[in-house]
Amino acid sequence: MSVLSRLQRTVDPLHGATHEEKSAFDTWYLQAKIPLIRYIALLTALLYFIYAAVQVSIAPNLVELRIALHGFFVPFLLVTISAMTLSSALYRPMVALLMVAPVLAAIASLYLNVGQGQFPLYAPELYLILIWTFTTSGLRLCQAAISASSALVVILATTILVPQERGFLYLHLLYILAAFSFGILNALILEKAHKAMFLQQRRLAHLASVDGLTGLWNRHTIEALFDEECERASRYGTPLSVILLDIDHFKQVNDKHGHIVGDSVLKQFASLLRDNLRSVDQVGRLGGEEFLIVLPETDLLQAQAAASLLQERISALDFARAGHCTASFGVTQYHPDEERLVVINRADRALYKAKAKGRNRIEVMPCTVDGCKPCAAIAPRRSGTLNR
Numbered sequence: 001m002s003v004l005s006r007l008q009r010t011v012d013p014l015h016g017a018t019h020e021e022k023s024a025f026d027t028w029y030l031q032a033k034i035p036l037i038r039y040i041a042l043l044t045a046l047l048y049f050i051y052a053a054v055q056v057s058i059a060p061n062l063v064e065l066r067i068a069l070h071g072f073f074v075p076f077l078l079v080t081i082s083a084m085t086l087s088s089a090l091y092r093p094m095v096a097l098l099m100v101a102p103v104l105a106a107i108a109s110l111y112l113n114v115g116q117g118q119f120p121l122y123a124p125e126l127y128l129i130l131i132w133t134f135t136t137s138g139l140r141l142c143q144a145a146i147s148a149s150s151a152l153v154v155i156l157a158t159t160i161l162v163p164q165e166r167g168f169l170y171l172h173l174l175y176i177l178a179a180f181s182f183g184i185l186n187a188l189i190l191e192k193a194h195k196a197m198f199l200q201q202r203r204l205a206h207l208a209s210v211d212g213l214t215g216l217w218n219r220h221t222i223e224a225l226f227d228e229e230c231e232r233a234s235r236y237g238t239p240l241s242v243i244l245l246d247i248d249h250f251k252q253v254n255d256k257h258g259h260i261v262g263d264s265v266l267k268q269f270a271s272l273l274r275d276n277l278r279s280v281d282q283v284g285r286l287g288g289e290e291f292l293i294v295l296p297e298t299d300l301l302q303a304q305a306a307a308s309l310l311q312e313r314i315s316a317l318d319f320a321r322a323g324h325c326t327a328s329f330g331v332t333q334y335h336p337d338e339e340r341l342v343v344i345n346r347a348d349r350a351l352y353k354a355k356a357k358g359r360n361r362i363e364v365m366p367c368t369v370d371g372c373k374p375c376a377a378i379a380p381r382r383s384g385t386l387n388r
């Protein structure tokens with residue numbers, strides 16, 4: 001990694017990440033910030049309302065306009081933003097409005113006060129707007145930078161073009177510089193921390209979902225994926241099958257060659273399964289030397305053919321130091337009226353049968369639901385399936 005890209009990675013932990021990762025971060029960040037945006041917008045609306053009320057008693061001019069802008073327009077904008085956080089369909093326009101709000105608030109403040117004697121009294125609102133945009137609004141760094149920079153251009157142009165008392169102007173510029181630089185530094189560090197947290201969370205979620213030895217899904221994940229596929233199959237009326245398989249006499253591999261060789265056989269076995277299945281198929285290690293394969297949009301006959309292909313490939317593979325291995329298979333199809341556990345139990349019974357009949361066999365067990373066409377098609381072949 002070059003020095004430059006290491007530096008970029010230090011500033012931005014997502015530098016070089018895939019588009020998918022970046023957009024996952026966008027979604028994750030927004031979801032996390034939604035409650036903050038909702039309540040901060042409401043609190044800011046309330047403070048503007050109080051600000052308008054205070055101005056009624058102290059402002060020397062434009063009192064009605066101040067009430068209109070600070071008592072109604074800005075609070076209304078903020079309450080609208082807060083309300084928009086309630087619907088995920090409105091998130092994008094809500095963020096756009098949140099970016100525009102500080103610029104509008106700055107323009108309103110400048111319009112009401114610049115060029116008047118009371119400007120130094122009201123100028124702190126501008127510094128607060130800049131800091132609020134970066135640190136409190138809930139906007140991402142780049143969004144806050146666009147919004148605050150637009151406000152900054154308007155503020156600088158107005159305050160420099162309109163004559164000010166020299167001492168005030170210098171201090172005003174200094175406060176603006178401080179507000180902007182504190183704000184951007186804070187947002188930069190916060191965003192970096194959020195990105196690192198996001199990556200860490202993803203890493204942990206991945207570690208919790210895969211089997212450490214083989215890299216296949218672990219039991220919990222493959223069962224959850226099977227549940228999802230069952231729901232999809234029920235909803236769309238598509239076939240769904242499973243293969244439960246178990247390496248034969250694996251204890252002998254361990255006893256003869258040791259656990260390290262046993263582990264490498266498991267890894268090779270896992271790679272073979274992954275390499276010989278479609279990308280939509282899901283494979284998980286249930287534990288020990290037992291694996292579950294979920295085959296979406298696959299009926300019993302097609303699942304039997306998939307198991308047969310795997311059986312062939314396993315027999316042909318020379319496992320490092322352990323030589324040749326075989327496996328036994330239990331194949332069955334999900335039926336929409338069934339519980340997930342019933343299907344897994346049926347595949348388990350089929351696997352048990354394959355083991356009992358001498359191993360290195362595929363046993364297919366049709367479901368017992370009346371009128372299930374794919375299972376009826378295979379029922380006559382229930383015994384005497386593809387065995388070697």
Ligand SMILES: Nc1nc2c(ncn2[C@@H]2O[C@H](COP(=O)(O)OP(=O)(O)OP(=O)(O)O)[C@@H](O)[C@H]2O)c(=O)[nH]1
Binds near residue numbers: 258260262263266
């Ligand atoms: N190397 C290694 N061995 C494991 C792992 N998990 C389980 N085993 C071993 O797998 C073996 C499974 O043995 P059994 O359940 O008797 O099954 P088998 O010898 O394959 O016999 P059948 O399944 O009946 O053909 C045991 O010796 C376990 O110690 C693992 O992660 N690595």
